[in-house]
Amino acid sequence: MDIALHQSLGLTDDEFELIHEIQGREPNDLELAMYSVMWSEHCSYKSSRIHLKRLPTKGERVLVGPGENAGVIDAGDGVAVAIRMESHNHPSAIEPAQGAATGAGGILRDIFTMGARPIAIMDPLYVGPLDNPRQRYLLEGIVRGISSYGNSVGVPTVGGELHVENCYSGNPLVNVLCVGVLPTERLVLGKASGVGNLALLLGSSTGRDGIGGVSVLASAAFDSSNNDEAKLPSVQVGDPFEEKRLIEACLELLDSGLVVGIQDLGGAGITCATSETASRAGLGMDVDVNAIIRREPNMSPVEVMTSESQERMLAIVTPENLEMAQKICDKWEVRSSVIGHVTACEKSVGRLRVFDGFGGQLLADVPASSLAEDAPLYDRDKMKPLNFDEDLKRFDPMERIESTKSHFRDELLSLVMNPSWIYRQYDHQLFLNTIKSPGTGAALLRLHAPGVKSTKKAIALTTDGNPGWCAIDPHYGTVLTTIEAATNIAIVGANPEAVVNCLNLGNPEHKEVMWQLSSIVDGLSEGCDLLGVPVVGGNVSLYNAHNGKDIDPTPVIGMIGISEDYSAKVPDPILAARPPDSSSSLDPDNKGGQYSLFLIGGPDPFTASSKTKFQLGGSRWGRQIHELHGGYLPEINRDEIPYQIELLKTLATSGNIVGWQDIGDGGMALAIAEMVIAGGNGHVGATISEMPAYALWSELPGRVVASIANTKVSQVMSLANSKGTPIYNVGQVGGDYLVFEGFGKIGVTELTQYWNVSLSSKIFA
């Protein structure tokens, strides 16, 4: 039996009935196609919106919150910062280079749509184990895609992260965060106001690429029984040169005050841009489908209206300004054509009407807001998985902790990885803003962009995800992830200001996935409330699954912080100071034990009664070494966290810290090893006092390990005391070995060599 058209477009029978009801008649094929893309999970958030409402979105600095193309915060001094995070998981699974490239391209448009010049991209990546050739192909392609697009379009990629886990083998995650800067008065919204104003389509011609990308690709799970390669035409193809000209043309249009509203074309293409802009203004729009410049002949109206061809924008201009606006487009070699005009409401409903030539046949006629806002909201069933608590107990890595005694050295070596193979392919310096480069935790950038008034401020950016924690407890795991992000922001001297997020999950038709989603939203709310930061934007990516198996829940938190003085020196993740005149060698005088290592933040790692606070559930040690995905998460003292973050921020610019690193993935053991490695040439080792093994592998968001000159210890102690934060001496800096008393030692040179070859040798295996 043939399936009905609406089903092949991804609409359910109930949704079809609802459309019928809205229209008061049978929808035609074009109308059905328009509803199918706009009501897709990707565009409508129909399964998640009901939960996302619970997120805290208010804050003093918030100028624009969730729901617009990007969140915008006020950085003061007449400067605002736009920030957004997106996923491009499904396209990247099919065609990694183009999938990742168009992910970057799409989010850039979201940023300059707001009137902001994009100044930084970050890319958290999640793939399967790299001993599998397909995973190497995916990672190589994803990195090449981001590199080729981001570098060419002229926006630096300043950081990201790489997670390697089995659950991403069939469905990699490619998330991307973008930040832009604008003069506060240039802020524009995607609104088609003013009846009679013209809709000007800018940029690329419209082709057959990406048709139904949001519905066919992003809103269904992968399954090897289907031929996923057959979805290849649903992947868009990017052209960074077109985008670069589009950025410059749009910023010039906005600077000249020639547009009243502007909107990028992303998922669902022209249908989305026209219906959303009209709907936001409470008006309607007439569109001439023939006025849309096409890339190939014989395209049907359905194809034209739903194509996701990249590098296009819709600008709303007054008729008087049309000529001047088109002149700017011509200068930048950007195509522009009037494809429609803003219309008044009929019976208080703004209608989106599509014509075969103005004055020609009416091809589609729908209420604009019904596409944009009336998608059904689903409160899908949710359920904690069966045997969940029993499994946590059965697969608790803490049970294996004694075994680390005899394998500690090999275990540590297997966890070190030099990610520079990835970021050396990205231009991470353009605009001369990059104070902290990729590979060192949060990025720290001057708050500065061409065309925007200079400030003394800096912004800190981080992306953090920990599927290990969130698989064990999606709520509390998300709280911990949020605290980890804030820690990364604080240790470069910035104050956490706003959060964006990408919630990557499996199939929402699975009750367990909806339980994860709901728990994550509550966890994110709790984390943000604890830290006093609002959520200004987000993205939910569902159907990340392969062969019926969902990925581990992977909320990725993007956080932005502001620091008042970009020239303030903040610590690197190193053990000993570098002499002022050299960037590559350490001060030889400091090898003699003048520095000590401290754990900042409790509890006491040396006391046996602290054991339950140093849990190993979800830890890299438990997951990667023992493949145990159960256990319990480390405990935090919620009341102490805000003070601890405040303390770290104060210490960062106090001049009292030689170097430090947060205790995340791989625990204190890996944090200290990375500090040894980051010393570079002439690096120095350390001796870590004997402590229970779990304290070395447990992951402790909100806490850091710091190298402090012995002469400064009392000052740091009294600062910590004033905030009520405990601090513990865990070792001494010096020597040519990294010694973990009671566990073994590793030569500093050997450790560094191992780190250097680890990722590239896997890629080129």
Add this chain to the structure above:
Amino acid sequence: MASDVGIVVFPGTNCEFDVLEAIDASGANGHLLWHGESFVPKYDSVVLAGGFAHGDYLRPGAIARFSKIMEGISKFGADGGKIVGICNGFQILTEAGLLPGALQKNRGLTFICEKVNLEVTSDKSCFTKAISPGTVVTLPINHFSGNYTNENVDELEANGQVVLRYCDNPNGSVNSIAGIRNDRGNIVGLMPHPERAISEITGGSDGLLFWKSLLET
């Protein structure tokens, strides 16, 4: 009086604002020049900034050499005007025949963005005249096609036209060449980015030596 420097902007150029900032930090005035306009030779020097002019379609620099402004710039160079091409600007100068040789894809076939050490090998150029030969500087590189090749490389070396050499060849360039000059020394092309090294806060200030060289009269 402060020097006036023209900075050429093609569609796809992206380092023009960074060059502007470097020139400003060095006490001179930078002026952005649009590729589609005629070149007016009223500047003390001209910089072709990095980026991806015309999207690097066909080959880096292959289309940019035909832009309207290039005719006047060629003449400016022939008359002894100071011209510096950085990264994509270097690629354009070789495509335009203003400098010898060509830039191929990096050995290793990946884009490379990192700091490298370089030896300044000649002070007989407008961009290195304030730097003693033998000086080692640290500058960032940021390119996919920086692998310099020249069938007459021996002649280039014999003429002393190599101005900058990688200490540890990152991209396969013949004789580790990172930058060259023309015979007269008024035209210089280099792959590293001196405009990205003008402040310790962002990783180093060795680039200031190059700007000082260009802006000295």
